[in-house]
Amino acid sequence: MTEKILSEITPVFGFCDFNKIKESLIECRALKRIPQNTKSVIVALFPYNLGEDAYEGSNISKYAVVPDYHDVIGKLLQDTATKLKEAYPEEEFVAFTDNSPIPEVKAAILAGLGVRGLNGLFINPSYGSWIFIGEIVTTKEYNYPDLTEAETMCIKCGKCVSACPTKAISSNGIESELCLSFITQKKGELTDEQKKLIKDSGCAWGCDICQNVCPMNKTVKSEPIEIFKNGAELTARTGTDISDRAYAWRGEKVIKRNLKIFEE
Numbered sequence: 001m002t003e004k005i006l007s008e009i010t011p012v013f014g015f016c017d018f019n020k021i022k023e024s025l026i027e028c029r030a031l032k033r034i035p036q037n038t039k040s041v042i043v044a045l046f047p048y049n050l051g052e053d054a055y056e057g058s059n060i061s062k063y064a065v066v067p068d069y070h071d072v073i074g075k076l077l078q079d080t081a082t083k084l085k086e087a088y089p090e091e092e093f094v095a096f097t098d099n100s101p102i103p104e105v106k107a108a109i110l111a112g113l114g115v116r117g118l119n120g121l122f123i124n125p126s127y128g129s130w131i132f133i134g135e136i137v138t139t140k141e142y143n144y145p146d147l148t149e150a151e152t153m154c155i156k157c158g159k160c161v162s163a164c165p166t167k168a169i170s171s172n173g174i175e176s177e178l179c180l181s182f183i184t185q186k187k188g189e190l191t192d193e194q195k196k197l198i199k200d201s202g203c204a205w206g207c208d209i210c211q212n213v214c215p216m217n218k219t220v221k222s223e224p225i226e227i228f229k230n231g232a233e234l235t236a237r238t239g240t241d242i243s244d245r246a247y248a249w250r251g252e253k254v255i256k257r258n259l260k261i262f263e264e
């Protein structure tokens, strides 16, 4: 029954044993929403790649071209959690995406859905790293794949490490404050060096460089979920209603500041 309900919203999902991630939960306000006696994390992947040709002339990262995934996926998973609760009234089901205490890359790996890249991102064999991860945390038990995170790495070609303009990728993972994705989303003044990095990348929101160079992203499907096929906006726009966009969550000031860098 769970499988049938999940397959209505996502082409790829799996089950992660909560015991394997409970020591790595991310400190955040949402932590208290995790039910007592949680047993499993149902991990769902949401492909968003529209195909390389579709991004011609875009000034924002691919993840921000589609309608804000926090809203879209949040709603899909919330509705699914409600359906699961109807099917299994004695169990609890709580939906999360991104703003989540679940370390989503780790959970997706342990659910058997793919591997970790040296760039820190999760890579699925069919869709590459061009996916959002969402999850339903539940008291219900499922069958889990018998694997450890250490067994599941990318081919380690090192292309992402060489291509990263800020040297944010090391053998221990990402140094997030160096990452252009972090820099384009942070509030306040940017240094001249940070502004130059943004200008040189050509991207006013997020950064896709370490994913664009990844060979494991080359032969993957570009079949986004239905809801992402419509409503894509290749360029950041301000001054109009941007509330359904991923770059809106930091307020209009941050994206405006970044766009101005290209005019200077």
Ligand code: B12
Binding pocket: 024, 026, 061, 062, 063, 097, 098, 099, 100, 101, 102, 103, 104, 105, 106, 116, 117, 118, 119, 120, 121, 122, 123, 128, 129, 130, 131, 132, 133, 134, 170, 171, 172, 173, 174, 176, 177, 179, 181, 182, 185, 205, 206, 207, 208, 210
């Ligand atoms: C904070 C955050 C960021 C920060 C910091 C990123 C970071 N890697 O630390 C910033 C703003 C920089 C960021 C950027 C991006 N993010 Co982000 N981010 C998150 C968030 C909210 C939390 C991540 C976190 O703190 N995890 C906790 C730490 C402890 O986990 P971890 O990073 O996996 O740490 C492990 C590693 O260090 C690992 N480890 C140990 N040894 C080694 C050795 C090696 C070699 C490696 C690689 C790892 C490793 O052990 C740790 C414990 O498991 C997640 C959502 C979530 N709830 O997980 C999204 C998430 C990871 N982000 C996502 C996305 C899409 C992005 C961007 C691609 C957006 C963009 N285009 O600009 C970039 C990519 C940058 C990059 N290369 O990682 C997606 C990733 C999807 C995917 N395919 O993996 C997520 C899952 C959101 C989602 N719901 O889909 N992000």
Ligand code: SF4
Binding pocket: 116, 117, 118, 119, 120, 154, 155, 156, 157, 158, 159, 160, 161, 210, 213, 214, 215, 216
């Ligand atoms: S570019 Fe190479 S090293 Fe980096 S994530 Fe992809 S396969 Fe791994």
Ligand code: SF4
Binding pocket: 119, 163, 164, 165, 166, 167, 168, 169, 174, 178, 179, 180, 181, 207, 208, 209, 210, 211
């Ligand atoms: S997102 Fe950009 S800045 Fe961040 S690690 Fe990847 S290439 Fe480097």
